Amino acid sequence: MTRHRTPRRRRLDELAPPPRIAAQELDAQLDLLDRQVLDRDRVQTTTVDDIELTDVADPANPDPARPPELTALLTGPVLGTRIFGGRPPESRFERIPWTDVSEMGTVIRLGVAADSLDATWAERWVRDRIIARIPGGTHDPQ
Amino acid sequence: MILSDLLRRPVFAADGEYLGVVVDARFALDGTRHQLLNSPRLVGLIVSPISRTSFMGYERTGVRAPALIAAWFRRRERGSFLVLWEDVASLKGTTVELRSRATLHSPRLAGDGRVEG
Numbered sequence: 001m002t003r004h005r006t007p008r009r010r011r012l013d014e015l016a017p018p019p020r021i022a023a024q025e026l027d028a029q030l031d032l033l034d035r036q037v038l039d040r041d042r043v044q045t046t047t048v049d050d051i052e053l054t055d056v057a058d059p060a061n062p063d064p065a066r067p068p069e070l071t072a073l074l075t076g077p078v079l080g081t082r083i084f085g086g087r088p089p090e091s092r093f094e095r096i097p098w099t100d101v102s103e104m105g106t107v108i109r110l111g112v113a114a115d116s117l118d119a120t121w122a123e124r125w126v127r128d129r130i131i132a133r134i135p136g137g138t139h140d141p142q
Numbered sequence: 143m144i145l146s147d148l149l150r151r152p153v154f155a156a157d158g159e160y161l162g163v164v165v166d167a168r169f170a171l172d173g174t175r176h177q178l179l180n181s182p183r184l185v186g187l188i189v190s191p192i193s194r195t196s197f198m199g200y201e202r203t204g205v206r207a208p209a210l211i212a213a214w215f216r217r218r219e220r221g222s223f224l225v226l227w228e229d230v231a232s233l234k235g236t237t238v239e240l241r242s243r244a245t246l247h248s249p250r251l252a253g254d255g256r257v258e259g
Contacts, residue, residue, distance in 0.1 A: 087147075
């Protein structure tokens with residue numbers, strides 16, 4: 001990793017005031033990452049491990065008028081990479097399209113059922129192939 | 143592109159001065175309209191001159207409690223700033239380069255639009 005000279009810490013009075021934005025603002029690390037995701041029936045679905053953005057057409061000269069937009073919440077195996085660095089390949093992430101998100105807050109609410117999402121395939125597989133074969137595994141505990 | 147591709151990238155001014163690393167990305171819910179919520183549009187990047195991550199966001203909110211912890215994290219994150227997408231000149235390679243005369247904004251979140259939680 002390249003080491004750079006420690007930059008100067010700017011005082012608050014050296015910075016311009018925050019821009020005025022009419023819409024709701026959210027910071028990815030504070031308001032999205034690691035948030036719990038609930039489906040339309042309030043069933044816990046997953047947590048947000050990363051987010052997908054639209055690609056920048058020309059990274060060497062990004063268009064100021066076309067900022068990237070968030071297209072999907074991603075969930076995947078990030079524990080190892082958070083400890084040791086790097087990130088999993090994009091193919092290892094499961095996508096939840098932003099069009100399925102219905103509400104932002106302490107948790108993220110979806111407008112669809114968890115069973116309809118690819119993100120829950122592992123849980124469904126274990127339920128249908130393993131738990132269901134255990135006697136009593138197909139109904140709620142009495 | 144995914145967010146991890148942007149986080150922890152070193153940020154340089156147009157004259158080559160090293161300014162810090164990207165610790166967060168700010169969005170506004172005013173992008174493409176959908177039935178449930180508009181797509182979040184990338185407003186800009188939060189850059190920290192010292193730390194490589196941002197923890198709890200004390201430097202961006204008006205939260206002052208618990209006082210000792212708030213004071214510690216505000217001190218740790220002092221000097222952070224927001225740079226708008228319009229001021230990003232290049233994302234080539236693994237760095238972010240800003241345009242000349244890019245404006246560095248306070249990273250404070252506007253109270254009106256804050257997502258509580």
